[in-house]
Amino acid sequence: MTKAYDEIRFHGRGGQGIVTASALLAQAFFYEGRYPQSVPVYGPQRRGAPVTVFLRVADQKIYQRSWVYHPRYVVVLDGSLIKIADVTQGVPDGGLILVNTPHNDREALGLGCSFQVAVVNADEIAYRLGLGGPPYPRINTLMIAAFSKVTGLVSLETVIRAAKERFPPKDDRMELGMREAYERVLLL
Amino acid sequence: MERIIMNGNSAAAYGAVLSRVQVTAAYPISPQTGIVEALAQHIASGRLKAKFIMAESEHSVMASLIAASEAGARVFTATSSQGLALMHELLHWAAGARLPIVMVNVNRAMSAPWTMYCDQSDIIAQRDTGWLHVYCEQNQEALDAIIQGYKVAEQVMLPVLVNMDGYYNSYTTEPVDVYDIEDVDRYLPPYNPPVKLDPNEPHTLHGGTGPHLFMEMRYQMWEAMEHARAVAQEADEEFGQIFGHRYGLTEAYGCEDAELVLVGSGSLVGTLREVVDERRERGERIGLLKIRYLRPFPTQQVRQAVASAQQIAVIDRNVSVGMGGVFWQEVRSALYGSQVRDRPVLGFIAGLGGRDVTPGTVDQIIQIARSNPPQDVPIWIELKERR
Numbered sequence: 001m002t003k004a005y006d007e008i009r010f011h012g013r014g015g016q017g018i019v020t021a022s023a024l025l026a027q028a029f030f031y032e033g034r035y036p037q038s039v040p041v042y043g044p045q046r047r048g049a050p051v052t053v054f055l056r057v058a059d060q061k062i063y064q065r066s067w068v069y070h071p072r073y074v075v076v077l078d079g080s081l082i083k084i085a086d087v088t089q090g091v092p093d094g095g096l097i098l099v100n101t102p103h104n105d106r107e108a109l110g111l112g113c114s115f116q117v118a119v120v121n122a123d124e125i126a127y128r129l130g131l132g133g134p135p136y137p138r139i140n141t142l143m144i145a146a147f148s149k150v151t152g153l154v155s156l157e158t159v160i161r162a163a164k165e166r167f168p169p170k171d172d173r174m175e176l177g178m179r180e181a182y183e184r185v186l187l188l
Numbered sequence: 189m190e191r192i193i194m195n196g197n198s199a200a201a202y203g204a205v206l207s208r209v210q211v212t213a214a215y216p217i218s219p220q221t222g223i224v225e226a227l228a229q230h231i232a233s234g235r236l237k238a239k240f241i242m243a244e245s246e247h248s249v250m251a252s253l254i255a256a257s258e259a260g261a262r263v264f265t266a267t268s269s270q271g272l273a274l275m276h277e278l279l280h281w282a283a284g285a286r287l288p289i290v291m292v293n294v295n296r297a298m299s300a301p302w303t304m305y306c307d308q309s310d311i312i313a314q315r316d317t318g319w320l321h322v323y324c325e326q327n328q329e330a331l332d333a334i335i336q337g338y339k340v341a342e343q344v345m346l347p348v349l350v351n352m353d354g355y356y357n358s359y360t361t362e363p364v365d366v367y368d369i370e371d372v373d374r375y376l377p378p379y380n381p382p383v384k385l386d387p388n389e390p391h392t393l394h395g396g397t398g399p400h401l402f403m404e405m406r407y408q409m410w411e412a413m414e415h416a417r418a419v420a421q422e423a424d425e426e427f428g429q430i431f432g433h434r435y436g437l438t439e440a441y442g443c444e445d446a447e448l449v450l451v452g453s454g455s456l457v458g459t460l461r462e463v464v465d466e467r468r469e470r471g472e473r474i475g476l477l478k479i480r481y482l483r484p485f486p487t488q489q490v491r492q493a494v495a496s497a498q499q500i501a502v503i504d505r506n507v508s509v510g511m512g513g514v515f516w517q518e519v520r521s522a523l524y525g526s527q528v529r530d531r532p533v534l535g536f537i538a539g540l541g542g543r544d545v546t547p548g549t550v551d552q553i554i555q556i557a558r559s560n561p562p563q564d565v566p567i568w569i570e571l572k573e574r575r
Contacts, residue, residue, distance in 0.1 A: 026193050039359070064459045066459055066547070
């Protein structure tokens with residue numbers, strides 16, 4: 001690692017809007033005067049296939065172009081990925097894993113004890129508010145709202161602004177969902 | 189001007205919009221598809237007034253653009269990999285017909301085995317088709333190289349290939365400056381072709397030519413490409429004055445007193461840049477030579493950049509099987525006959541088929557370079573152990 005960056009890794013499945021989640025978060029950081037670089041890695045696009053996206057953020061321009069290997073922050077959009085993708089790979093001690101899941105028990109989640117773990121049941125919020133629909137509730141905006149809460153790296157208001165800019169809302173359900181995810185995310 | 193977060197594909201589409209292209213023909217192929225999708229949206233929204241031709245293959249895309257360019261239109265397309273390869277014979281035609289077409293190629297390795305990840309094997313195979321070849325490091329450069337591309341192409345009457353890396357540019361989002369189109373208009377006047385097809389005044393172009401003229405026509409192409417060095421330099425200078433971004437045909441970064449100069453092209457230059465910064469902070473005399481133009485090849489700039497170097501290490505994201513990396517061959521060839529001809533020029537092969545080139549990869553390259561490795565064969569980096 002040559003420079004100090006805030007580095008974030010997203011795990012999700014094709015169709016969950018993971019590339020967009022990272023792009024929206026990049027936008028929010030940009031609104032706050034920081035320099036973001038979002039790097040997706042995926043094969044031929046298939047719904048349901050595991051997808052990884054990296055996000056680097058710095059106070060100055062980022063030149064480096066490679067993947068992120070030691071993210072301090074990991075956002076898992078689908079809790080079932082913990083069993084099939086190594087979501088903790090390269091995460092330093094004290095790093096933070098944020099998971100979309102109904103569980104709030106580290107052992108049930110299968111995550112070790114050297115990381116901070118935060119959970120939010122974004123699927124439930126999205127279904128209840130009618131954001132997207134089965135099998136793909138639109139949880140990407142909810143997860144970045146939760147990310148804002150547990151990391152404090154970016155404010156909820158700028159994350160909401162980025163989401164609304166990208167998805168001009170017909171009503172306030174997305175914003176309500178984001179605020180609820182922000183309130184309900186739980187650091188275990 | 190507006191600074192917007194976008195990926196390289198969107199940046200390229202903005203480059204075409206700001207250049208007021210009049211005809212685009214398209215056939216989708218990842219990782220380029222986002223460019224022509226974005227262009228279709230710009231046309232549908234009325235932001236760009238252009239004819240969008242949906243072709244049935246890349247071969248037809250280039251054939252359509254050749255025809256539209258002959259009719260006097262400013263034309264654009266984008267492709268990748270197998271799609272670029274399918275255009276091959278028409279790339280020669282476009283250059284021989286002296287048409288100022290600008291095309292973006294988003295690097296993707298040539299199959300087999302089937303892959304959609306980045307390396308330069310697609311573009312390198314088109315090196316000798318008579319197009320100018322421009323390699324981009326950042327997304328901004330893709331947007332800028334398209335506008336500059338028309339400026340240069342329409343003066344020297346040769347087509348331009350703007351090259352950016354799949355994934356590392358095409359899908360990577362970062363801040364990009366989108367200029368006011370009125371400012372671009374001042375830089376890039378409408379295309380006014382010296383000759384064009386017109387049904388009201390019919391004539392034939394590029395008919396059968398015998399040995400009495402063909403060679404002279406090739407020599408004119410050669411002269412146009414030689415002239416393109418100065419034209420590209422001027423176009424870049426003027427661009428810098430108006431828009432604040434200038435790149436040169438090459439960029440020598442920390443080369444003045446460098447003992448070891450790393451040479452690269454495309455997106456991996458950004459990673460080299462940060463490693464050079466870090467090594468410089470530690471007092472190590474390491475420099476970076478970014479090659480932006482592969483054609484015309486900037487021989488003088490390359491010679492100058494490595495003048496003080498004890499060692500030169502060229503990092504290629506491509507391989508000519510049976511010889512080595514192509515930038516390595518080009519640099520060695522440019523140095524032959526110069527004052528620095530006996531300095532070791534090492535050739536490293538890295539990052540093929542999307543293999544990530546990390547700061548750690550560059551550290552390894554530096555370490556190997558310092559161990560006086562063989563100079564006459566390429567050195568493959570980070571190969572997995574054979575089982």
